[in-house]
Amino acid sequence: MYKIPFLDLPPLRGAAGTVVLPGSKSISNRVLLLAGLSDGVTRVHDLLASDDTRVMLAALQELGCKLDRQADGVLAVTGIGGRPRTEAAKLFLGNAGTAMRPLTAALALLAATQGGSFELSGVPRMHERPIGDLVDALRGLGCDIACLGQEGYPPLRLSGPARLTLDAPVRVRGDVSSQFLTALLLALPLVATNDVVIEVTGELISKPYVHITLELLAHFGVQVRRDDDWQRFVIPAGSRYRSPGEVHIEGDASSASYFVALGAIAAADAPVRIEGVGSASVQGDVRFLEAAQAMGARVEIGANWLEVRRGAWPLRALDLDCNHIPDAAMTLAVMALYADGPTTLRNIASWRVKETDRIAAMAAELRKLDAEVEEGPDWLRVHPLKAWRPASIHTYDDHRVAMCFSLAAFNGLQDDRRGAAVPVRILDPQCVAKTFPDYFETLFGVVRAEIEDIPVITIDGPTASGKGTLTDEVAKALGYHVLDSGALYRVTGLAASRAGIDLDDGEAVAALVPTLELRFQDGQALLDGEDVSADLRLEATGLMASQVGAHPAVRRALHQLQLDFRQLPGLVADGRDMGTAIFPAAPLKVFLTASAATRAERRHKQLISKGLSANIEGLRADLEARDARDKGRSASPLQAAADAIELDNSAQTIEQSRDLVLSWWRDRRPF
Ligand SMILES: Nc1ncnc2c1ncn2[C@@H]1O[C@H](COP(=O)(O)OP(=O)(O)OP(=O)(O)O)[C@@H](O)[C@H]1O
Numbered sequence: 001m002y003k004i005p006f007l008d009l010p011p012l013r014g015a016a017g018t019v020v021l022p023g024s025k026s027i028s029n030r031v032l033l034l035a036g037l038s039d040g041v042t043r044v045h046d047l048l049a050s051d052d053t054r055v056m057l058a059a060l061q062e063l064g065c066k067l068d069r070q071a072d073g074v075l076a077v078t079g080i081g082g083r084p085r086t087e088a089a090k091l092f093l094g095n096a097g098t099a100m101r102p103l104t105a106a107l108a109l110l111a112a113t114q115g116g117s118f119e120l121s122g123v124p125r126m127h128e129r130p131i132g133d134l135v136d137a138l139r140g141l142g143c144d145i146a147c148l149g150q151e152g153y154p155p156l157r158l159s160g161p162a163r164l165t166l167d168a169p170v171r172v173r174g175d176v177s178s179q180f181l182t183a184l185l186l187a188l189p190l191v192a193t194n195d196v197v198i199e200v201t202g203e204l205i206s207k208p209y210v211h212i213t214l215e216l217l218a219h220f221g222v223q224v225r226r227d228d229d230w231q232r233f234v235i236p237a238g239s240r241y242r243s244p245g246e247v248h249i250e251g252d253a254s255s256a257s258y259f260v261a262l263g264a265i266a267a268a269d270a271p272v273r274i275e276g277v278g279s280a281s282v283q284g285d286v287r288f289l290e291a292a293q294a295m296g297a298r299v300e301i302g303a304n305w306l307e308v309r310r311g312a313w314p315l316r317a318l319d320l321d322c323n324h325i326p327d328a329a330m331t332l333a334v335m336a337l338y339a340d341g342p343t344t345l346r347n348i349a350s351w352r353v354k355e356t357d358r359i360a361a362m363a364a365e366l367r368k369l370d371a372e373v374e375e376g377p378d379w380l381r382v383h384p385l386k387a388w389r390p391a392s393i394h395t396y397d398d399h400r401v402a403m404c405f406s407l408a409a410f411n412g413l414q415d416d417r418r419g420a421a422v423p424v425r426i427l428d429p430q431c432v433a434k435t436f437p438d439y440f441e442t443l444f445g446v447v448r449a450e451i452e453d454i455p456v457i458t459i460d461g462p463t464a465s466g467k468g469t470l471t472d473e474v475a476k477a478l479g480y481h482v483l484d485s486g487a488l489y490r491v492t493g494l495a496a497s498r499a500g501i502d503l504d505d506g507e508a509v510a511a512l513v514p515t516l517e518l519r520f521q522d523g524q525a526l527l528d529g530e531d532v533s534a535d536l537r538l539e540a541t542g543l544m545a546s547q548v549g550a551h552p553a554v555r556r557a558l559h560q561l562q563l564d565f566r567q568l569p570g571l572v573a574d575g576r577d578m579g580t581a582i583f584p585a586a587p588l589k590v591f592l593t594a595s596a597a598t599r600a601e602r603r604h605k606q607l608i609s610k611g612l613s614a615n616i617e618g619l620r621a622d623l624e625a626r627d628a629r630d631k632g633r634s635a636s637p638l639q640a641a642a643d644a645i646e647l648d649n650s651a652q653t654i655e656q657s658r659d660l661v662l663s664w665w666r667d668r669r670p671f
Pocket residue numbers: 462463464465466467468469470486542602603605606649652653654657
């Protein structure tokens with residue numbers, strides 16, 4: 001996950017490959033609650049690991065459920081059989097509507113029948129999301145619920161005992177959020193001593209989510225009867241949750257929408273394959289496929305997979321009632337930028353009370369790209385874009401805003417004039433943790449950019465100037481990859497010396513390079529499977545690296561290997577010739593220096609801190625000798641590129657150097 005303030009997406013040009021979806025959020029949290037309330041153990045396969053499931057798990061644990069993560073990755077949930085092990089708990093539920101609503105209903109009813117006091121709270125946005133209709137319905141049954149802030153909103157206190165009246169129908173509004181009805185359906189079996197009737201007032205929205213609820217209730221032994229018009233539901237007397245033993249969570253159909261759109265926009269040659277949802281899915285958002293097909297996507301579908309590729313291009317504009325796919329429909333708003341006319345999304349009033357006011361948010365952010373957007377209380381119209389503006393997309397702590405705006409990075413496909421493609425900046429990218437923590441990593445695994453569009457920052461300089469440290473810091477701040485080119489020369493020197501090759505024989509050393517089995521993994525350098533990280537950092541290895549690096553044949557042999565590090569979303573490359581020979585067109589080149597005395601002192605400290613003895617005078621002599629060789633060789637000598645910025649960090653802290661480089665980078669960005 002990118003835990004950084006912003007993530008810049010370079011212009012993207014194509015997509016192909018396979019994506020395995022994370023588990024569905026809606027199914028995960030419903031299954032967890034049902035498993036938690038049941039008797040016995042439920043083994044949950046493919047559970048979504050995200051912020052929303054984490055808060056649900058923490059709440060269940062607080063109520064007395066036992067959670068056991070098993071070796072096969074399955075989570076075993078031992079339920080409380082409808083009897084909380086505590087009489088009082090304060091539960092923090094973040095911004096998870098799928099936890100707040102059903103836990104409110106379940107704990108209000110359990111407090112009423114068994115006594116107790118439960119407080120439910122969340123992040124500030126959760127306290128702005130209405131829950132009054134559910135509270136009213138529960139109060140109508142006799143539950144004791146106090147709104148601790150504003151009436152009709154969390155935080156809430158649920159207290160008991162209280163006398164419940166279950167013989168009259170429970171009325172709940174269905175036209176604001178279907179989660180209120182879902183909450184009652186999930187909770188009322190706990191107290192159904194007689195048939196309990198729920199009547200929905202107003203037309204029920206998002207029926208597919210209620211369908212998921214009914215399917216899962218049946219799986220846990222509760223057969224709810226419903227009328228054909230979805231206005232009346234009956235929970236039979238004596239209903240009891242029974243764990244089905246094993247439950248498999250299917251992939252998240254709303255998350256699939258980004259990759260379906262990706263296929264429709266950018267899979268011109270080979271499809272994007274999406275594993276985890278398909279024709280057997282119970283989630284309503286699989287119907288996003290119909291909308292994508294109407295816009296031009298070509299789709300093949302199996303029980304548990306989809307393959308999507310581009311059909312019509314530009315996409316076809318759409319006028320759609322999105323009531324059945326409220327979450328996935330946000331993706332259509334960005335697809336609309338690539339359409340042949342204005343696209344209108346209707347019946348999306350529920351967007352206003354989600355993680356943020358999504359109608360306002362989408363309109364504001366689409367306009368930043370220069371799109372023409374019209375909005376009404378429950379609709380949004382987006383006009384296609386020809387000339388795009390680079391934009392910094394505010395994400396409102398809303399995972400779906402972040403994910404769907406990643407699709408705006410394909411603007412170069414819409415306007416193929418040279419240089420017309422623009423990058424897109426996603427602010428607070430870690431908000432995707434709510435449902436899809438590795439969304440951007442997954443995206444980068446299946447998209448393609450022109451190599452020259454992938455940004456590179458080069459940091460060259462003499463030994464122990466702090467290049468590696470600065471490179472790591474800058475890369476961390478931007479979410480970029482790192483190329484430690486010195487490590488490649490060090491490995492080459494080490495391997496050649498181990499193989500008994502004369503380090504002055506450039507051709508022999510170069511011939512060794514293609515045979516090296518080298519991997520960089522979790523901070524380790526593995527040569528033929530052996531961790532050689534410690535050997536690589538020895539001063540003696542540095543000298544060998546300098547020696548082999550003087551041969552043009554060795555430099556040629558390592559050239560492509562270094563270019564291959566240029567991957568999405570960007571690269572910071574550290575070495576001696578990054579700016580002069582390997583990435584001569586890099587938009588930011590830094591030549592980092594520090595006085596020899598400072599460098600010797602830093603290296604001394606570094607070695608001592610690792611428990612290695614060192615002599616400061618000897619170190620200084622070694623590094624000056626290495627610098628002399630690196631500067632004096634004919635092939636790509638150590639020197640500043642003509643357009644590099646020189647930075648002497650002798651008197652700077654690491655943070656000061658980092659912030660300076662980041663400020664230079666900011667100046668070069670179009671945002
Ligand atoms: N600005 C700085 N202020 C203080 N110490 C620094 C600074 N930059 C780096 N250092 C310290 O100097 C030591 C050497 O830094 P680093 O290993 O990054 O240098 P390098 O140029 O990559 O070296 P090499 O050429 O051997 O790969 C490290 O211990 C690092 O923490």
